[in-house]
Amino acid sequence: xxxxxxxxxxxxxxxxxxxxxxxxxxxxxxxxxxxxxxxxxxxxxxxxxxxxxxxxxxxxxxxxxxxxxxxxxxxxxxxxxxxxxxxxxxxxxxxxxxxxxxxxxxxxxxxxxxxxxxxxxxxxxxxxxxxxxxxxxxxxxxxxxxxxxxxxxxxxxxxxxxxxxxxxxxxxxxxxxxxxxxxxxxxxxxxxxxxxxxxxxxxxxxxxxxxxxxxxxxxxxxxxxxxxxxxxxxxxxxxxxxxxxxxxxxxxxxxxxxxxxxxxxxxxxxxxxxxxx
Amino acid sequence: xxxxxxxxxxxxxxxxxxxxxxxxxxxxxxxxxxxxxxxxxxxxxxxxxxxxxxxxxxxxxxxxxxxxxxxxxxxxxxxxxxxxxxxxxxxxxxxxxxxxxxxxxxxxxxxxxxxxxxxxxxxxxxxxxxxxxxxxxxxxxxxxxxxxxxxxxxxxxxxxxxxxxxxxxxxxxxxxxxxxxxxxxxxxxxxxxxxxxxxxxxxxxxxxxxxxxxxxxxxxxxxxxxxxxxxxxxxxxxxxxxxxxxxxxxxxxxxxxxxxxxxxxxxxxxxxxxxxx
DNA sequence: CAGTGGTCTAGACCACACT
DNA sequence: GTGTGGTCTAGACCACTGC
Numbered sequence: 001x002x003x004x005x006x007x008x009x010x011x012x013x014x015x016x017x018x019x020x021x022x023x024x025x026x027x028x029x030x031x032x033x034x035x036x037x038x039x040x041x042x043x044x045x046x047x048x049x050x051x052x053x054x055x056x057x058x059x060x061x062x063x064x065x066x067x068x069x070x071x072x073x074x075x076x077x078x079x080x081x082x083x084x085x086x087x088x089x090x091x092x093x094x095x096x097x098x099x100x101x102x103x104x105x106x107x108x109x110x111x112x113x114x115x116x117x118x119x120x121x122x123x124x125x126x127x128x129x130x131x132x133x134x135x136x137x138x139x140x141x142x143x144x145x146x147x148x149x150x151x152x153x154x155x156x157x158x159x160x161x162x163x164x165x166x167x168x169x170x171x172x173x174x175x176x177x178x179x180x181x182x183x184x185x186x187x188x189x190x191x192x193x194x195x196x197x198x199x200x201x202x203x204x205x206x207x208x209x210x211x212x213x214x215x216x217x218x219x220x221x222x223x224x225x226x227x228x229x230x231x232x233x234x235x236x237x238x239x240x241x242x243x244x245x246x247x248x249x250x251x252x253x254x255x256x257x258x259x260x261x262x263x264x265x266x267x268x269x270x271x272x273x274x275x276x277x
Numbered sequence: 278x279x280x281x282x283x284x285x286x287x288x289x290x291x292x293x294x295x296x297x298x299x300x301x302x303x304x305x306x307x308x309x310x311x312x313x314x315x316x317x318x319x320x321x322x323x324x325x326x327x328x329x330x331x332x333x334x335x336x337x338x339x340x341x342x343x344x345x346x347x348x349x350x351x352x353x354x355x356x357x358x359x360x361x362x363x364x365x366x367x368x369x370x371x372x373x374x375x376x377x378x379x380x381x382x383x384x385x386x387x388x389x390x391x392x393x394x395x396x397x398x399x400x401x402x403x404x405x406x407x408x409x410x411x412x413x414x415x416x417x418x419x420x421x422x423x424x425x426x427x428x429x430x431x432x433x434x435x436x437x438x439x440x441x442x443x444x445x446x447x448x449x450x451x452x453x454x455x456x457x458x459x460x461x462x463x464x465x466x467x468x469x470x471x472x473x474x475x476x477x478x479x480x481x482x483x484x485x486x487x488x489x490x491x492x493x494x495x496x497x498x499x500x501x502x503x504x505x506x507x508x509x510x511x512x513x514x515x516x517x518x519x520x521x522x523x524x525x526x527x528x529x530x531x532x533x534x535x536x537x538x539x540x541x542x543x544x545x546x547x548x549x550x551x552x553x554x
Numbered sequence: 555c556a557g558t559g560g561t562c563t564a565g566a567c568c569a570c571a572c573t
Numbered sequence: 574g575t576g577t578g579g580t581c582t583a584g585a586c587c588a589c590t591g592c
Contacts, residue, residue, distance in 0.1 A: 101570030224501035378589035
């Protein structure tokens with residue numbers, strides 16, 4: 001047995017099963033140990049990794065329904081409860097979404113009626129005033145070679161191909177956000193200003209559809225800064241005006257960084273919302 | 278049965294139990310329904326509420342070990358698995374802390390070696406440079422009557438008694454944070470500048486020890502603002518300098534607001550760290 | 555050693571959604 | 574009705590902690 005945990009073939013079980021359907025681990029799971037990983041982990045963690053691997057490999061795409069817990073249990077030769085626990089964790093990580101009566105689905109940035117899942121800027125007036133969809137204007141989209149600092153954060157080498165996108169978001173006619181976005185050239189081959197401009201949904205939904213890149217988590221660093229001439233002009237404020245600087249590093253599956261983004265937010269009538277616990 | 282869920286006394290069970298130890302719900306749980314709450318909830322949610330009630334009532338204090346899962350299961354007349362699921366959720370909410378082999382404990386802001394659990398300001402240099410403990414200087418601690426806006430956020434009436442505390446935090450000799458804190462007078466009776474000044478640990482740990490008030494979650498609103506004369510003087514920056522404004526509303530058990538806090542952070546060499554998922 | 559949380563299984567039944 | 578996730582139980586055994 002690959003794990004040190006209980007296993008129902010133990011002869012001490014009061015209602016001993018015949019050995020026939022003994023839940024031996026399948027090759028997939030056993031290879032986990034054979035792969036040179038000396039660390040034993042609980043079965044459900046191994047199942048979690050296997051599901052993650054399928055997500056990563058694109059076996060199930062964003063929005064797809066994955067097999068039922070029962071099917072997965074059969075496939076991995078474990079009990080439904082074990083699969084359930086694996087899926088539970090993937091669901092709390094927002095990689096999967098459970099819908100009672102329907103099935104379990106791969107999370108997606110599209111068709112989530114909360115338009116921008118990673119955007120935390122909300123109107124101050126609390127806040128049934130649903131801020132209408134942002135108006136977006138792409139300012140430029142160009143190729144360049146990675147500067148050292150950007151390369152470091154994206155796990156690339158200095159000089160590697162990169163896309164840079166610059167855009168402004170506005171709410172009800174007033175500019176609110178100026179963003180600079182850096183993307184690895186290899187993963188986003190063929191990105192153009194036209195593609196970006198013609199798209200209507202969230203940018204991360206486009207990344208899923210066009211490039212098969214799904215952003216699953218991100219880390220942000222916030223600072224208060226003074227607007228420089230460039231930012232002031234694009235956001236319609238005077239030079240020196242306080243802006244909220246939001247530097248975001250976004251990751252795909254398995255903690256691979258795939259986007260660096262620097263936003264400058266106007267916060268006169270909006271705020272960055274955060275919940276602590 | 279108070280819930281519409283399965284129950285092992287069903288006669289169809291292959292190894293039918295005698296009715297004697299039928300897991301009927303205890304008075305506590307049953308009263309949940311009798312209390313006029315028409316909404317049925319899963320058993321483990323009811324157990325969760327009961328545990329929460331005990332926490333709130335102070336039956337187990339911060340740092341205490343609560344009864345074992347087995348004991349609680351017996352007390353509530355449910356299976357260990359159901360108690361386990363209730364505790365699982367309370368643990369992910371950071372109300373309880375599980376320690377294998379030892380027990381389950383009430384979470385506390387004291388003796389958590391992560392000194393300030395709600396403070397997200399980190400040094401930019403990433404960041405084994407453990408920023409030494411903050412130097413704290415209380416500027417004032419006074420009683421006042423609640424202005425309308427503060428009263429609204431703290432669920433008080435305008436004019437109710439309030440404490441206001443003003444302090445400055447510094448790291449390695451440089452002022453970094455200016456905070457204004459408002460606390461309901463009723464819950465913090467006897468708070469003095471001396472108490473606050475002589476304390477060494479996190480303020481929230483003092484609140485637990487002195488006033489039995491445990492902060493469990495908080496909501497923050499961030500903006501970029503320009504330093505006014507007062508803030509500039511206390512933080513050692515020039516007027517107009519960009520500062521990160523952090524307005525925090527902190528809650529005890531059951532979503533009762535107990536503190537309003539407005540911080541102004543200098544972010545030249547530090548940043549507010551946030552993780553999205 | 556005993557006591558605690560952690561993992562795993564097997565099986566029953568409920569609630570929900572679609573057909 | 575059928576199939577899905579959601580709840581609940583009972584019991585076994587493992588892993589860690591401290592006496």
